[in-house]
Structures are given as C-alpha cells and as structure tokens.
Amino acid sequence: MPKKSKLKGKIAHKDIFQLLTETTKKEKQKRREELLAPLDVKEFFVEGKITINKRTCKGIECKLCIKACPTSALFWKTGEVGLTEELCIYCGACVLSCIVDDCIRIERKRSNGEIESFGKPKDFMVLQHWINVRKRFQRIKDVFPKPEDYLRRYKKWEESRE
Ligand code: SF4
Numbered sequence: 001m002p003k004k005s006k007l008k009g010k011i012a013h014k015d016i017f018q019l020l021t022e023t024t025k026k027e028k029q030k031r032r033e034e035l036l037a038p039l040d041v042k043e044f045f046v047e048g049k050i051t052i053n054k055r056t057c058k059g060i061e062c063k064l065c066i067k068a069c070p071t072s073a074l075f076w077k078t079g080e081v082g083l084t085e086e087l088c089i090y091c092g093a094c095v096l097s098c099i100v101d102d103c104i105r106i107e108r109k110r111s112n113g114e115i116e117s118f119g120k121p122k123d124f125m126v127l128q129h130w131i132n133v134r135k136r137f138q139r140i141k142d143v144f145p146k147p148e149d150y151l152r153r154y155k156k157w158e159e160s161r162e
C-alpha cells in the first residue's frame with residue numbers, strides 16, 4: 001500500500017512540474033507577443049535560441065549587431081552586449097553583421113519542425129540561398145502542371161482530335 005501512495009506522489013509531482021513548465025512557457029509567449037506587437041514584425045519561427053559568446057565578442061569596438069537588430073533585442077549594457085530574449089525573432093541579422101565567427105549562435109525551429117542553426121555570416125548566407133532556391137522551386141511547381149495533369153490534358157486533346 002505505501003508503495004502505491006509513493007508512486008501516486010511521484011506522478012502528482014511530475015504533473016505539477018509539467019504544469020509549471022507549461023505555465024512559464026505560456027507566460028513567456030504572452031510577454032513576447034505583448035512586446036513584439038507594437039514593432040509590427042513577422043515571426044517565422046516557432047522556437048529559437050540565441051547565445052552570445054562574451055569572451056570572443058569585440059564589444060565596444062564594433063556594436064554592429066546592436067545596430068542591425070530590427071527589434072532592439074540587443075543593447076549595450078555596462079561594457080557588454082545585452083539581450084532581451086523575448087524580443088528576439090531569430091532573424092539572423094546580428095550573425096550576418098558580426099565580425100567574429102560563432103560569437104553569436106542561433107538555433108531556430110520552423111513550424112514544419114525543421115531546425116536551422118548557424119553562427120557565421122557564410123553559413124547564414126548559404127542557408128538563405130537554399131531557402132530561396134526552395135521557394136523558387138515551389139513557385140515553379142505551383143505554376144506548371146504536374147506530369148499526370150499534363151498527360152490527362154494531352155489525352156483529352158488526343159480524344160478531341162478523333
Ligand atoms: S536574431 Fe534578429 S532579432 Fe534576434 S538579436 Fe539577432 S538581429 Fe536581433
């Protein structure tokens with residue numbers, strides 16, 4: 001009997017923990033929506049993570065990432081780059097402008113589950129290139145008929161000639 005109640009306690013503890021995590025997530029999301037609403041920026045990623053390596057950052061010498069950030073998620077605070085993570089939309093503009101490879105690293109997740117991660121301008125540009133190629137390919141696919149549609153049309157045309 002005591003074993004059962006111990007197990008019950010464990011499950012309840014797990015549920016409470018899960019509940020707390022979910023509530024924190026929801027609260028974070030709400031705060032994020034409130035902060036981003038006046039900025040009128042579009043979010044393309046469902047989740048993300050950004051890190052700044054303070055040891056390799058050239059800080060005061062450049063601050064280029066701060067200038068490039070469209071949401072002011074990055075700011076200057078007492079001798080180093082600060083970050084308001086709720087304002088970050090994981091766009092990559094800061095990585096693209098950073099003079100130190102892997103100083104800023106971004107990992108982001110798209111709604112289809114795809115995960116992208118990069119820390120160098122070159123990696124970001126390669127990634128962007130393939131995103132554009134994929135978009136172009138999709139546009140072409142949308143405009144031109146599929147082989148089976150083409151065959152159907154051809155068959156109809158053949159029939160009309162008989
Ligand atoms: S990823 Fe975009 S929004 Fe986030 S800190 Fe960098 S520039 Fe700002």
Ligand code: SF4
Nearest residue numbers: 057058062063065098
């Ligand atoms: S652009 Fe890179 S090196 Fe320059 S301040 Fe930002 S993180 Fe540091």
